[in-house]
Amino acid sequence: MSLVRLDDTSVRFGDVLALRRVSLRVERGEFVALVGLNGSGKTTLLRALHGMLPRQAQPRLAPGPVRQAMVFQRPFVMRLSVAHNLRLALWLAGVPRARWAGLLGAALQRVGLQGLEQRPARALSGGQQQRLALARAWAMQPDLLFLDEPTASLDPSAKKEVEHLLAGFAADGMTLVMSTHNLGQAKRLASRVVYLEGGEIHADLPTVEFFNGRLQGRAQLFLKGELG
Numbered sequence: 001m002s003l004v005r006l007d008d009t010s011v012r013f014g015d016v017l018a019l020r021r022v023s024l025r026v027e028r029g030e031f032v033a034l035v036g037l038n039g040s041g042k043t044t045l046l047r048a049l050h051g052m053l054p055r056q057a058q059p060r061l062a063p064g065p066v067r068q069a070m071v072f073q074r075p076f077v078m079r080l081s082v083a084h085n086l087r088l089a090l091w092l093a094g095v096p097r098a099r100w101a102g103l104l105g106a107a108l109q110r111v112g113l114q115g116l117e118q119r120p121a122r123a124l125s126g127g128q129q130q131r132l133a134l135a136r137a138w139a140m141q142p143d144l145l146f147l148d149e150p151t152a153s154l155d156p157s158a159k160k161e162v163e164h165l166l167a168g169f170a171a172d173g174m175t176l177v178m179s180t181h182n183l184g185q186a187k188r189l190a191s192r193v194v195y196l197e198g199g200e201i202h203a204d205l206p207t208v209e210f211f212n213g214r215l216q217g218r219a220q221l222f223l224k225g226e227l228g
Contacts, residue, residue, distance in 0.1 A: 004060070004061050006022055011057055023201075029173055030177075030192055032191070035195050036222070040198065040199070050068060069136075070137075072149075078121060083104060095139075095140065104139065107135040107138050110168075111138070112161070126154055126155075131165065144174075145169065150166070150178065193206075197222070
């Protein structure tokens with residue numbers, strides 16, 4: 001069974017139909033990139049898959065517990081130290097307190113923030129704050145990680161660091177679903193690319209096929225940069 005799926009799902013915000021009868025399945029171990037122009041429905045689809053729109057969308061999860069986390073483009077960090085931001089995330093996730101110290105140290109090591117435990121989180125650079133957000137997510141050991149434009153506001157060096165971390169998460173077997181405007185990033189990281197337009201899925205292909213001639217119509221124009 002798919003790790004998470006949506007079946008024939010529509011989402012409306014007032015007069016705006018953000019998703020139109022979307023069906024999508026995400027298999028365990030995939031790295032799915034959602035691409036499309038602004039307003040195409042990428043973020044709404046992420047939120048629907050994550051169960052953040054319970055009245056309008058009901059994702060189906062695989063049997064048994066499926067741990068999930070989500071990282072946003074501009075991560076919210078508390079006016080606390082780096083360590084306390086991590087402890088709060090572990091507490092909210094219901095992780096036993098006895099495991100906090102080990103997970104905290106491992107998470108900071110994983111994202112390259114070791115030694116900054118007592119630094120005020122809001123004093124970190126933008127790239128460091130995003131890595132802290134990834135550390136919070138990783139510390140919960142999720143089966144499924146959702147990412148909404150995780151590098152959109154970062155400089156090239158910070159983007160490279162985040163991409164390296166995401167590639168490592170995928171290599172470890174974590175399932176990732178990420179929205180991105182960066183087609184190069186989708187090509188480098190994803191195993192599958194889903195193109196949305198007007199709240200509908202117009203293409204859903206393995207990455208190699210998406211970038212090598214299988215697209216038609218407006219999806220092909222999007223890939224060529226001819227839509228705007």
